[in-house]
Every structure is written in structure tokens, then in C-alpha cells.
Amino acid sequence: MTKSPVWLSERVQWIGALDPTMRSFDIILKTPNGTTYNAYAVRGSEGVAVIDTVKAECADQFFEHLEAIACYDEIKVIVLNHLEPDHTGALPELMRRAPQAKLYISQSAQLMIKALLNQQDIDFISVGTGDTISLGDRTLKFLHTPYLHWPDTQCTYLEEECILFSGDVFGCHFCDERLFNDKVGDFRFAFEYYYAHIMRPFREHVINALELISPLPINIIAPTHGPILRDKPTSYIQRYRELSGQRLQSEVNADEKTLLIFYISAYGSTTQMAQMIRDGAEQVPGVRASLYDMEGGDSDLFVDLVEDADGILIGSPTINGDAVKPAWDLVSSFAKINVKGKLAGAFGSFGWSGEAVRMLEDRMRGLKMRLPLEGVRIKLIPSSDELEQCRRYGQEAGEHLMGVNAPRVLDMADLLASRKQISN
Amino acid sequence: MSKYNITFADINTTVSVPRGTRIVEVAEKVGASIPFGCKENDCGDCMIDVLDGAANLSAPSALEIELLKQKFGKPNNRLACQAMVLGDVTVKPA
Numbered sequence: 001m002t003k004s005p006v007w008l009s010e011r012v013q014w015i016g017a018l019d020p021t022m023r024s025f026d027i028i029l030k031t032p033n034g035t036t037y038n039a040y041a042v043r044g045s046e047g048v049a050v051i052d053t054v055k056a057e058c059a060d061q062f063f064e065h066l067e068a069i070a071c072y073d074e075i076k077v078i079v080l081n082h083l084e085p086d087h088t089g090a091l092p093e094l095m096r097r098a099p100q101a102k103l104y105i106s107q108s109a110q111l112m113i114k115a116l117l118n119q120q121d122i123d124f125i126s127v128g129t130g131d132t133i134s135l136g137d138r139t140l141k142f143l144h145t146p147y148l149h150w151p152d153t154q155c156t157y158l159e160e161e162c163i164l165f166s167g168d169v170f171g172c173h174f175c176d177e178r179l180f181n182d183k184v185g186d187f188r189f190a191f192e193y194y195y196a197h198i199m200r201p202f203r204e205h206v207i208n209a210l211e212l213i214s215p216l217p218i219n220i221i222a223p224t225h226g227p228i229l230r231d232k233p234t235s236y237i238q239r240y241r242e243l244s245g246q247r248l249q250s251e252v253n254a255d256e257k258t259l260l261i262f263y264i265s266a267y268g269s270t271t272q273m274a275q276m277i278r279d280g281a282e283q284v285p286g287v288r289a290s291l292y293d294m295e296g297g298d299s300d301l302f303v304d305l306v307e308d309a310d311g312i313l314i315g316s317p318t319i320n321g322d323a324v325k326p327a328w329d330l331v332s333s334f335a336k337i338n339v340k341g342k343l344a345g346a347f348g349s350f351g352w353s354g355e356a357v358r359m360l361e362d363r364m365r366g367l368k369m370r371l372p373l374e375g376v377r378i379k380l381i382p383s384s385d386e387l388e389q390c391r392r393y394g395q396e397a398g399e400h401l402m403g404v405n406a407p408r409v410l411d412m413a414d415l416l417a418s419r420k421q422i423s424n
Numbered sequence: 425m426s427k428y429n430i431t432f433a434d435i436n437t438t439v440s441v442p443r444g445t446r447i448v449e450v451a452e453k454v455g456a457s458i459p460f461g462c463k464e465n466d467c468g469d470c471m472i473d474v475l476d477g478a479a480n481l482s483a484p485s486a487l488e489i490e491l492l493k494q495k496f497g498k499p500n501n502r503l504a505c506q507a508m509v510l511g512d513v514t515v516k517p518a
Contacts, residue, residue, distance in 0.1 A: 110494065111466070151467075171500030340455050341517075365452060368469070372435050400455075405436055408454075412441040415453045 044135020374391025
């Protein structure tokens, strides 16, 4: 374990903590190499800035490193790029030891910090893109980069040295006491894994942040987890650009929209429904509808398709009062990407109770998808009238997808009545 | 009870609702693309543009005004989880 601070430059030190034995992070991530909580100190001619802190359990390492390079009364500024407890655990104690230091947080962090510290009268200054603070001969400039991966996240740029303190962006869970990317060995899997689980759901926000970051000259990227990127730092920015782009080459024209119809079927009824829905949707000019049988696929592969699709329909029979596992696996995989605002719907055949469709609809509504139509539920084998109902449903879904649906005038009482009837 | 029309411009859908209905109560049921998070004036996800009839919504509370300010809301923005329909109104996601 490193016992002393590490110099990034004459004026910038790493004062973070190593956590080599951690094996799972935030419940969702496996961390075979443990992780680091990177915090930094910047010394200007008029005082010291501390950028981020560490997890509470690792505060001793942080304070030991800090004390080795500065006195508490020299600390003029504390910057928090991200309020998650693994970076703010040592904050209350730091504020107690350096009461004169001013706290700088992003505008979106204002509501969170009070709940985080359970303290209403906390003093802080909120900053946004372009705001700067001077440490005399060193200047910190802020970049508003929300949702990477919390609403509050921001980056801080040290202008004179072209160092980007990027928060969790460009980070990864990989603990190695050699700290720098040109020293620690191969950590690519950790970098990719971190992006896939932490940043990928916020793809649009990643793209916006890259717009802000790309024009800056950069010598070092100093994230809050994992290796400090001083060797070819811009290659990591380039990698984020690739990862936030489309996974697959799109075969769809600009005036077309894609509707993916996933289905699974025990006796073929839900399959018949899916085919008719596809036929109905294809009648709407501009809709590219495709069928995928979940029985022969894997949600890990499907999720790449869903990420770029405009609309998703899921067909599941009802078995034991529930949708079947492959359908839930698919919906569960949506947490890895952003599905907010995508058109969605569900359909399926059932034997006697038929809960699956409404359960899937409720779950997708909960994921902030858009469900303008009530999905089709058909008892056992679809009749020709019922298949026509499926075709109409597909057509209406296609029309909503293309924004050409006829104006609807509804009454709230009817909406409530139809949902009540369904739940009965 | 008097009823009024709320139109969701993004999905070309108008719903006749009783006076005092919160927009959130009807938006999800018709599949309007307004995303909802906390539904309690905290996350700001459900911010909407009021295209017509802004005066026909209930007045924003001090807390809603404060949150809209923090979320860089414009004068015609409201939160769909808070605003109640008191007359005809047309909205779309912000």
C-alpha cells in the first residue's frame, strides 16, 4: 500500500486511498482488482485546493497523504466533482479540520448535499461550466457534465497544467499502487466494464460531456477511480467516443424507424400474434419491424439492438400468473442502456388469467418508456377476428412510432374503467 | 363536476378530465412521453412545456418554483407531477 502522496506534477499530488481487497462495488460491479478512491491536492501561490475525498472507511489514508503535503490552514478550496459517499466519506472530517475552506459543488448537487450530510445550514458555492476559481498562479475551471453517472457530476480542469479532474468519467475499478496507466499493467477490461455498467445508461450525456472536454488541451486525466491517465490521455476520450456511438452499423435510413418485436411462445399462439403485429406495423410507411424469438436468443445480445431501436414490443404468454423468465430477463437488461421515451408495448396469449401483458406494460412504463396503446391479450388460440385485432394493434403502434396517428379524444373515466376491468 | 381538456401534443391525444386532475394521473395512462421519476417535486424529470393555457393550471408552489429554477426551467415550464388541470391546456415534454 502506498504510504506517501504521489506527484502528478510539481503542484499536483494524488492524496487518495487504495482499497485492494474490495470485490464488489455498489452491488452491481465485480471488482477483482479492488479499487482506488482518488483525491488530489493542487497548490497555488495563494492556497491549496483539495479535489474530492475518499470513502469514510479509507479516511485515514487520505488524511495521512494530505498532511504530508499541506497544513489544514492552507486549504482554501474543496471541490466535489461527485457526491457519492465513496468520494465524500471523508468530507465532514475534512471540513472540521479545515473550517476556512470554501466548498465548491455543481448546481445540481445543491439539493443532494444537504441530504448527504443531513445538515441544512451547510455553506457552499455552486458552479457551472466556465466558472473559475483562482489559487493565485493556478486556476480551476469547471465543466458541467451531469448524469455521469449522477445528476450532480462535474469535471474540474486545471488550466495552467492541462489536467482534467474528471470524477468518475474515464475511471475504472482497478487498484494498483503504481497508479499511473503506463505503470499498472493491462487494465483495459476494467475500463470497458466500468463504462458498460456505469456510463452506458447515460449515453446522451456522455456525448454532451465529450463536446465540452474534447476542445481542451489535456496532459493528464485524473479520475476518481483507477489509474491516472498520463500516457496518451486523449486515447481514452476517443474510446469513450467510440463506446457512446452506435454499437452496430445502422442499416436504417434517416426517414425510417425501427420497431423490434420480441416474443416467446409455448404452443405458437403468441408467435401468431407477433407475426400479425409485425404485418400491421409494416403497413405504416417508414416502419421497419423485425421479429426476434426470445427462446433462441440472449438478452445480452438483444440489448445492443434495443439501445438503437425506436420502439419495442414484447410478447409473452402467461404462465403461473406471470410473464416468462426470458421476457423479464430482456426487460431487466434495459437497465444497462437508456430506454427513456422509446415506444413500448406488450402482448400475449393466455390460458385463464393473462397477467403477463399488464405486468410487462407496468414495468416498461416504470422505466419511463412510452406506452400509448393497451396491449392485446388473447385467450388461448387466436381466432381470425383476434388476429385482425393484432394487425390493427401493430398498425397503431407503427403510427404512433412515426407520429402519424390520428388525433385521439378520450375521456378519463373510460381510461380508468378499462384499466380497472383489466386488473379484475 | 366540471371537465376540461388536456392535450398532449407529442402524441396527438386529448383527454377530458375532471377539474383538479394532476397531469401525472392522466399522462402515464395515455402513454404521453413525459418521463416520471419521483413524482414528488424532487427530481424534475417530468418537466413540461405548456404550449397553451398556462393560466389554466394550478399555481406552482414555492417548492416547485425553486426546483424549476435549479433545473434551469423557462417561464412556460411546469412539473407534470404537481400541476393540476383547472381549464383547457396543451402540453408536451420539455
